Amino acid sequence: MNYTKEDLLTCHEKIKPYIHRTPVLTSQALNEMSGAEIFFKCENFQRMGAFKMRGAAHAILNLSNEQKRNGVVTHSSGNFAQAVSLSAKMQGIKAYIVMPSNAPQVKKDAVRGYGGIITECEPNIDVRQATTDKISEETGASKLHPSNQVDVILGQGTAAMELLEDHPDLNVIMTPIGGGGLVAGTALAAHFFGKNCKTIGGEPFEADDAYRSLLSGKIESNETANTVADGLRTVLGNHNFPIIQQHVDEIIRVKEDEIIAAMRLIWERMKIIIEPSCAVPFAALLREKEKFAGQKIGIVLSGGNVDLGNLPF
Amino acid sequence: MNYTKEDLLTCHEKIKPYIHRTPVLTSQALNEMSGAEIFFKCENFQRMGAFKMRGAAHAILNLSNEQKRNGVVTHSSGNFAQAVSLSAKMQGIKAYIVMPSNAPQVKKDAVRGYGGIITECEPNIDVRQATTDKISEETGASKLHPSNQVDVILGQGTAAMELLEDHPDLNVIMTPIGGGGLVAGTALAAHFFGKNCKTIGGEPFEADDAYRSLLSGKIESNETANTVADGLRTVLGNHNFPIIQQHVDEIIRVKEDEIIAAMRLIWERMKIIIEPSCAVPFAALLREKEKFAGQKIGIVLSGGNVDLGNLPF
Numbered sequence: 001m002n003y004t005k006e007d008l009l010t011c012h013e014k015i016k017p018y019i020h021r022t023p024v025l026t027s028q029a030l031n032e033m034s035g036a037e038i039f040f041k042c043e044n045f046q047r048m049g050a051f052k053m054r055g056a057a058h059a060i061l062n063l064s065n066e067q068k069r070n071g072v073v074t075h076s077s078g079n080f081a082q083a084v085s086l087s088a089k090m091q092g093i094k095a096y097i098v099m100p101s102n103a104p105q106v107k108k109d110a111v112r113g114y115g116g117i118i119t120e121c122e123p124n125i126d127v128r129q130a131t132t133d134k135i136s137e138e139t140g141a142s143k144l145h146p147s148n149q150v151d152v153i154l155g156q157g158t159a160a161m162e163l164l165e166d167h168p169d170l171n172v173i174m175t176p177i178g179g180g181g182l183v184a185g186t187a188l189a190a191h192f193f194g195k196n197c198k199t200i201g202g203e204p205f206e207a208d209d210a211y212r213s214l215l216s217g218k219i220e221s222n223e224t225a226n227t228v229a230d231g232l233r234t235v236l237g238n239h240n241f242p243i244i245q246q247h248v249d250e251i252i253r254v255k256e257d258e259i260i261a262a263m264r265l266i267w268e269r270m271k272i273i274i275e276p277s278c279a280v281p282f283a284a285l286l287r288e289k290e291k292f293a294g295q296k297i298g299i300v301l302s303g304g305n306v307d308l309g310n311l312p313f
Numbered sequence: 314m315n316y317t318k319e320d321l322l323t324c325h326e327k328i329k330p331y332i333h334r335t336p337v338l339t340s341q342a343l344n345e346m347s348g349a350e351i352f353f354k355c356e357n358f359q360r361m362g363a364f365k366m367r368g369a370a371h372a373i374l375n376l377s378n379e380q381k382r383n384g385v386v387t388h389s390s391g392n393f394a395q396a397v398s399l400s401a402k403m404q405g406i407k408a409y410i411v412m413p414s415n416a417p418q419v420k421k422d423a424v425r426g427y428g429g430i431i432t433e434c435e436p437n438i439d440v441r442q443a444t445t446d447k448i449s450e451e452t453g454a455s456k457l458h459p460s461n462q463v464d465v466i467l468g469q470g471t472a473a474m475e476l477l478e479d480h481p482d483l484n485v486i487m488t489p490i491g492g493g494g495l496v497a498g499t500a501l502a503a504h505f506f507g508k509n510c511k512t513i514g515g516e517p518f519e520a521d522d523a524y525r526s527l528l529s530g531k532i533e534s535n536e537t538a539n540t541v542a543d544g545l546r547t548v549l550g551n552h553n554f555p556i557i558q559q560h561v562d563e564i565i566r567v568k569e570d571e572i573i574a575a576m577r578l579i580w581e582r583m584k585i586i587i588e589p590s591c592a593v594p595f596a597a598l599l600r601e602k603e604k605f606a607g608q609k610i611g612i613v614l615s616g617g618n619v620d621l622g623n624l625p626f
Contacts, residue, residue: 023336025358044584045338264621271357271586271617304584308577308626 044304085116147179148237157185357617460492461550470498
């Protein structure tokens with residue numbers, strides 16, 4: 001598919017009633033520490049606490065009326081489950097959410113709180129996919145993918161669009177890379193709305209499939225994914241990978257202790273709550289700060305849904 | 314002293330270069346939960362992480378040039394120490410900070426980071442006061458009080474002024490009550506700039522000296538102060554008590570578990586970091602929510618300096 005500037009503009013107009021225009025925060029302390037001028041786009045303040053609301057709202061809005069009557073289905077134990085549930089509720093349709101039986105109670109409660117209809121299944125990816133397919137066949141619900149679907153990718157790109165509206169002369173925008181939807185959407189937004197604005201992704205060494213995929217030219221998987229950044233354990237897909245190949249300038253990998261230290265710095269200095277995955281691009285900036293010195297850097301703070309009873313520090 | 318609207322306006326103009334105009338945040342979830350429409354004035358995002366910056370900056374600005382040459386001195390182990398250190402640094406003068414020897418290393422480091430010159434002393438209030446007096450005599454440094462000083466009270470009131478500029482039709486503004494500087498300044502601001510806007514304080518049952526002082530008509534002390542709200546263990550003073558008597562409409566006391574629950578709610582739902590003392594007015598609102606139903610309530614979120622290694626949940 002060829003993406004255009006108009007695709008992003010249309011998407012943004014459509015989803016505006018369903019999302020917050022999140023604030024952009026700065027921190028003198030973190031600027032001094034990094035040597036760059038950083039603009040944090042606070043998607044941790046987004047509805048349901050993460051950027052995923054943008055893509056979910058857009059994907060549901062673009063369903064036909066007949067499709068909407070049958071609802072939507074997805075499998076997720078994380079932010080996308082909440083995003084689909086809340087978006088569906090706001091648009092008055094049903095959301096079936098397939099969750100692994102060992103998902104934390106707090107996440108099940110959050111999905112139920114947004115009106116999602118949960119089906120529990122064995123915690124392995126094949127069963128989750130099969131359960132999703134079965135529900136879709138039985139109910140006619142449209143399947144939604146958290147990162148590898150055109151409407152989702154465009155939706156996620158609107159965070160960077162807003163950031164560039166507020167700060168048009170950014171040199172770089174950085175995001176974490178999990179399934180690839182956010183970084184792909186961001187790269188499109190930087191391409192169409194930035195002034196030579198680069199897109200750089202941050203990824204844990206422990207789940208560096210995207211880094212390796214760019215090197216090899218094909219989608220790589222992770223043997224293991226032992227990272228505190230639990231939102232980044234997934235791999236790229238056929239819709240977002242070509243965009244990443246074309247428009248993402250670089251992927252910087254970071255260690256686990258760097259992720260935790262970056263998360264703690266943002267908590268302590270900015271007094272805002274971000275989840276571990278969200279700290280990865282800032283960790284990447286600190287790791288290679290010579291590269292960013294004196295530049296204007298946008299960072300998409302992807303989300304703030306963290307279990308306060310289980311912090312990494 | 315008689316305070317005027319102009320005192321507050323002049324103070325605000327003076328301190329503007331030294332403070333952030335902090336944002337006002339809202340939360341649909343917390344509005345639904347409480348039944349009120351709440352506007353949170355985020356002084357946790359203030360420089361050094363608390364409203365204390367306002368009063369400290371103002372008190373130092375109003376010193377004569379000769380006084381400024383000799384610097385300032387205060388005793389504090391908390392936010393006021395950091396506020397005085399940073400304000401003094403920004404205005405190019407010396408800040409002597411008397412801290413109890415058992416103060417947490419992280420607080421000593423923060424004061425030093427802002428350029429404060431620390432003198433450690435035995436951890437009891439008489440020795441702290443005597444050490445402060447001695448430094449003042451030896452150096453000529455002007456003594457600053459965290460809450461019971463006219464310039465400090467006016468400075469603290471500017472947070473509510475800004476809140477009322479943004480939202481002129483608030484029915485109530487709520488703050489925590491510790492030493493009384495914030496609630497007194499807020500009450501003056503509500504009196505001069507609100508439209509019949511009440512001021513209501515929140516206070517822990519475990520340190521309810523202000524509640525009892527209003528009842529008895531004289532300044533009461535706390536026998537013990539076993540509260541998680543460590544910023545609220547202090548008592549009122551002769552400068553702020555008359556203002557509180559005249560302009561504070563009510564003080565609502567809250568239990569320790571209510572403070573912790575309110576703190577956690579704000580962390581989880583708003584994704585912002587506040588310290589325990591800061592959660593007290595929201596806890597008070599929830600405790601008596603029938604009283605506030607349908608009203609527009611401003612809450613001054615006083616600060617966000619919390620030890621992440623020692624959370625109450």
